[in-house]
Amino acid sequence: MTATLDQTPVAAEPAPARPVAVSRAYRFELVKLFSPWRVRLLVLACLLGPGVAVFGIKQQSTLPSDTLFGRWAHASGWAGPLVTLGFAGTWALPLLTSLVAGDVFAAEDRLGTWRHLLVAVRSPRRIFAAKALASVTVILLLVVALAASGVAGGLLAVGNKTLIGLDGHPLSGGDAAGKVLLAWACVVAPTLALAAIGLLGSVALGRSPMGLLLPVVAALAMQLAQMLPLPVPVRLALPGYAFIAWNGLFTDPQQLSPLLIGIAVSLVWAVVATVLAYLLFLRRDFTNLTVDNAGRRVLTLGVAPLAALFAVTVGVVAAASGTTGSGITQEKLQSSLAVEFAHLYRLQEQELHRPPVTEAQLHTTAACNKGDGLAAPDGPGNDWRCTVTWHVPGVAITGSAVYQLDVTANGRYIADGDGPKEVNGYFLLHTPDGDAPNPLWQFDGNVDLLPSH
Known part of the structure; x- marks a missing residue:
């Protein structure tokens, strides 16, 4: 009699679970970011706010002359998005990066959902990549919304008119459009740097509100x-x-x-801060709902590396540029003021319907001193005084005008006319077509801080 063989099937071992693709996790994180009313309200505010503000400026009799290009807000539709850009770089973009990148990891700490997310995605590396990409996507969308709203508001309120540059030369509508869009593109790099700092703070500080505020504090x-x-x-x-x-x-x-160096430095900071946040995230103990030793982690993987990066960058820039001072010298200021005065003088002559002249014919020069000659003629300050001289062809007398200059540390200056009244001593210009703003009364300029080669 033969034994009966056991025919019971053997259960196969389950295949190991594969991590979710980054693309799927990225789409999931985008949905999570847009789910709260806060982010949707931010998008709406960025789409409407700048345009409404530019329209409001158009309706006012006064101009935001303390803002760069603000004094041209009634003259050119391209001044509006530049005024918006100045405000965005100071306040809006740091706040937006805080609310998005500074909260993308901390939100999981507050809700206690890390273990659920790990079970769903099954890869801390892919979680970090998806969250970082989603936050950057939202931030870039907000930047585009701000730019589009400012441009649309300016063109609808004022129109595609000539914009006066920071050296007094006129920019046609097409030329101004290209420069305005390029200027908005240039601020993407420092925005990414702040976003990376926000990611680092969100990872390192967890549910602490300081992580949310870190980009604003840094800015x-x-x-x-x-x-x-x-x-x-x-x-x-x-x-x-x-x-x-x-x-x-x-x-x-x-x-x-200076612009290219600033962009390169911002991108380096963005990469380094993101890498630090990634390394810190991989060392996170997800079984613990609390964030332990946050202060030490922030110091060793946050403050110390970024401080070292700053020190190295200072040395590299100093060696490459060959300058260690303020970058503002008497020679640079005189040259910039003379060139801008010549451009704006031609604009004034055009408004007065006088025969046209060229900059070469005017032979414009400027002589500047600081503190009535008692201070060293370099560096920022509001005690610069300059005398501009020029010569109109066919006129025997050489013209002269006086300006008080307020020069800021970043190279921007405001020239305030101090006479004679017929040239730069009054804010209105009596033209054959009626009163018009005097382009020589007050104007903004910019000094290149790096040596010219």
């Missing part, structure tokens, strides 16, 4: 540093400098060196 600190009389290498080594370096696009020739 305010960098703005304060830009207001101080710091050496040029220190100024350019901060990623926030790219928020103001776009000014150089509106001069002829363009002041591109």
Whole structure:
């Protein structure tokens, strides 16, 4: 008699679970980011706010002359998006990066959903990539919304009219459009740097509100540093400098060196801060709902590496640029003022319907001193006084005009006319077509902080 063989089937071992693709996790994170009313309200505010503000400026009799290009807001539709850009770089973009990137990881800590997310995605690396990409996507969308709203509001309120550059030369509508869009594109780099700092704070500080505020605090600190009389290498080594370096696009020739350095520094900060956040995230103990030793982690994987990066960047910029001072000299200021006065003088002559002259025919020069000659003629200050001289062909007398200059540490200056009244001493110009703003009364200029080669 033969034994009966056991025919019971053997259960196969289950295949190991595969991590979810980054693309699927990215789409999931985008849905999560747009689910709260807060982010949708931010998008709506960015789409409507700048356009409404530009329309409001058009209806006012006064101009935001303390903002770059604000004094041209009634003359050109391209001034509106530049006024918006100045405000965005100072306040809006740091706040937006805080609300998005600064909260993308901390939200999971507050809700206690890390274990559920790990079970769903099954890869901390892919979770980090999806969250970082989703937050950057939302931030870029907000930047595009701000730019589009400012441009649309300016063109609808004022129109596609000539814009006056920071050296007084006129920019046609098409030329101004290209420079405005390029200026908005340039602030993407420092925005990404702030977003990376937000990711680092969100990972390192967890549910602490300081993680949410870190990009705003960092932006305010960098703005304060830009207001101080710091050496040029220190100024350019901060990623926030790219928020103001776009000014150089509106001069002829363009002041591109500070802008390119600012963009490169911002991108380096963005990469380093993102890598630090990634390394810190991979060391996270997801079985613990609390964030332990946050202060030590922030110091060792946050503050210390970024401080070292700042020190190295200062050295590299100093060696590459060959400058260690403020970058504002008497010679640069005199040259910039003379060139801008010549451009604006031609504009004034055109408004008065006088025979046209060229800059070469005017032979414009400027002589500047600081503190009535008692202070060293360099560096920022509101005690610069300049005398501009020029000569109109066919006129025996040489013209002269006086300006008081307020020069900021970042190279921007405001020239305030101090007579004679017929040239620059009054804000209105009596023309054959009626009263018009006097282009020589007050105007903005910009000095290149780096040596010209």
